[in-house]
Amino acid sequence: MEHLRLALGQLDTVVGDVDGNARRVLTALARAEEEGADVVAFPELTLTGYPPEDLLLKPAFLADNLAALGRVAAATSSCAAVVGFVDVVGTESLEQAAAGAAGAGAQSREAAVRGAPRLLRNAAALCAGGRVVGVYHKRLLPNYGVFDEERWFAPGTEPMDLYVVGGARLGMSVCEDLWFGGGPVTCQGRAGAQLVVNVNASPYSVGRIHDRLAVLRSRAAEAGCAIAYVNQVGGQDELVFDGGSMVVAADGQVVAAAPQFAEAMVVVDVALPDGEPSGGSLHTVAVSEARPSRPPRPAPPPPAPLSEEAEVYGALVLGTRDYLQKNGFTDAVIGLSGGIDSSLVAAVAADAIGAEHLHGLSMPSRHSSEGSRRDASALAEALGIDLRVVPIEPAHGALGQMVDLAVGHPAPGLTDENLQSRIRGVVLMAVSNAMGWIVLTTGNKSELATGYSTLYGDSAGGFAVIKDVPKTLVYRLCRYRNSLSATSVIPESVLEKAPSAELRPDQRDDQSLPPYDVLDPVLEQLVAEDRSVADVVSSGYPAELVERVARLVDTAEYKRRQSPPGVRISAKAFGKDRRMPITNRYRDRSSLQPSGDAADGSGTPPSRRAMGGRPSGDA
Structure with missing residues (x-):
């Protein structure tokens, strides 16, 4: 049986850094040549980075992307390259456009693209022998969840080709084209492809790698050939791409695999x-002949499978590191309360950017317990980060008097609670201004869902590391992180004490919210699964509890809209995955009897001020 030497270039690209991305490709191409590869494959939209969003509306950006493709093509020799890029249909032939753009000035390149009818395609180019020899246009455009490809791209409709590379019949496809039976991958395999290269920018979510493998096995069996799946790795705003590139044979065997959350070849x-x-039959283009026979090299050892906690923790670390580094931040500052959320965020950040670049502020008030102060200090010592203690009581007293004067009477308790949180937010943002450090917020998904936070207080910052991590998972991740060290970095007392914001005497979270082991499953059904209140009640939860949680979720949208970006780890995170109007009077009353709450049906908007928990009083 003949063999094709294939390289998978799992790269961490940067959206908009067209020249930098091209350099990454060229470096990897040179390495693939040294390894004797017949072909090297790179991820979806490698040259532009994914997702480029409305950068695709800029002619100069499109022209630079074509110029970069020309440079990559010119560098190919004995090793062919499959490269993701944006094709502009309606210009001259791609080969001429790429070659011309590579040698033209920026203004000339932009003028050429601006003057053409702009029909954009999410494309993969096959480059070999110094030129572009073939192009494939993505046929199935995802337009759900975090994907909006129909906003920018048109689907490919041109006849598909096969390419003889290194003596092997090769097909190309892009990401979503793999996920549907009877689609492009199946067509290419049945037309004689011996290997189909599928280039991807597939974001991470819990368990997604298992979904991919199941689809790859199904499609390889259907197509009757091997499939090479190459995925992007790295963080891009809220998305994390986990890599996990692999080759699956027609019989479903995983021939080779790359690790998750790291660049690899x-x-x-x-x-x-x-x-x-x-x-069926497809037009076949001869590109390169088979090399002289050589003994097959042993397959690289597969990476060790990751537990769910290891996957999520790896995603948080990579997403945090890339967001900070790609946006020019070297250091971060975090408020350390001695609670479990800030402890996890501190551990993730220290692992992401190094303990020497993370700075903690302990900002105790009259309600902060001695235990929490000790826990914050112990955590900082265990992680090796510097901790500065800045009591907020002087500001709390002075601002409390100002607020009482402004409203004409002593402010209610919730106002005082939020005032403490906002004082801490002001201090953190002032430190950010003075030192150039990004503020990491510490709110989790359970709090974000229910509005259990203070606007311009604990929600103020530049990046929300665990905004998509439910509270129950926070505990599991802390125990996982402790398992990585000889001694626990997160004190056991943090894991054992009752969650509390410590904004009033003897406060506990479960005085304002259901216990998290009850709340999180209800939120999973209401938010991730979009189940009705009645459906959730029928699964065994009290109607009053479910209705209250649903009301909290509905009325907290205005807070979520103002929260910082943060790492997405679930299949439905708040943000692009779930787009709800702020001004919205719809309430799910499916669990109520026909004679139920008439007030809600009267058109009277619900009061955000009346919500339970720790919401700000802002209307």
Whole structure:
């Protein structure tokens, strides 16, 4: 059986850094050449970074992307390259456009693109022998969740080609094209492809890598050939791309795999199936002949599988590191309360950017317990970060008097609670201004869902590391992080004490919210699964509890809209995955009897001031 030496270039690209991304590709291409690869594949939209969003509306950006493709193509020699880029249909032939753009000035490149009808395609180019020899246009455009590809791209409709590279019949496809039976991948395999390269920018969510493998096995069996799946890695705003590139044979065997959450190049000799096409025919383009026979190299050892906690923690670390580094931040500052959320965020940040670049502020008030102060200090010592103690009581007293004067009477208790949180937010943001450090917020998904936070207080900052992590998972992640060290970095007392914001005497979270082991499953059904209140009640939860949680979720949208970006780890995070209006009087009354709450149906808007928990009183 013949073999094709294939390299998968799992790269961490930067959206908009077209020249930098091209340099990354060229470096990886040179390494693939040294490894004797016949072809190297790179992720979806490698040159632009993914997702480029409305950068695609800029002619100069499109022109620079074509110029970069020209430079990459010109560098190919014995090793072909499959490269993701944005094709501009309606210009001259791509080969001419790429070659011309590579040698033209910026203004000339932009003018050429601006003057053409702009029909954009999410594309993969096959480059070999110093030129672009073939292009594939993505046919199935995702337009759900975090994906908006129909906003910018048109689907490919042109006849598909196969390419003989290194003596092997090769097909190309892009991401979503893999996920549906009977689609482009199946068509190419049945037309005689011995290997289909599928380039991807597939974001991480819990368990997603198992979904991918199941689809790859199904499609490889259907197509009757091997599939090479190359994925992007790295953080881009709220998205984390976990890599996990792999090659799956027609029989479902994983021939080779790259690790998750790290750049990698995997080089493997892929066995080419014998036999003739089983259905259909595609035009075939000869690119390069087979090299002289050489013994197949052993497959690289597979990466160790990760537990769910290891996956999520890796995603948080990578997403935090890339957000800070790609946006020019070297250091971060965090408020350390001695609670479990800030402890987890501090551990993630220290692992992401180094303890020497993380700075903690302990800002105790009259309500802060001695235990929490000790826990904050112990955590900082265990992580090796500097901790500065800044009591807020002087500001709390002075601002409390100012607020009482402004409202004409002593302010209610919730106002005083929020005032403490806002004082801490002001101090953190002032430190950020003075030192150039980004503020990391510490709110979790359970709090974000229910509005259990203070606007311009604990929600104020530049990046929300655990905004998509439910509280119950926070505990699991803390125990996982402790398991990585000889001694626990997060004090056991933090894991054992009752959660509390410590904004009033003897406060506990469960005085304002249901216990988290009850709240989180209800939120999963209401938010992630979009189930009705009645459906959730039928699964065994009290109607009063479910209705209250649903009301909290509905009325907290205005807070979520103002929260910082943060790492997405679930299939439905707040933000692009779930887009709800702020001004919205719809309430799910499916669990009520027909004679139920008439007031809600009267058109009277619900009061945000009346919500339970720790919401700010802002209307």
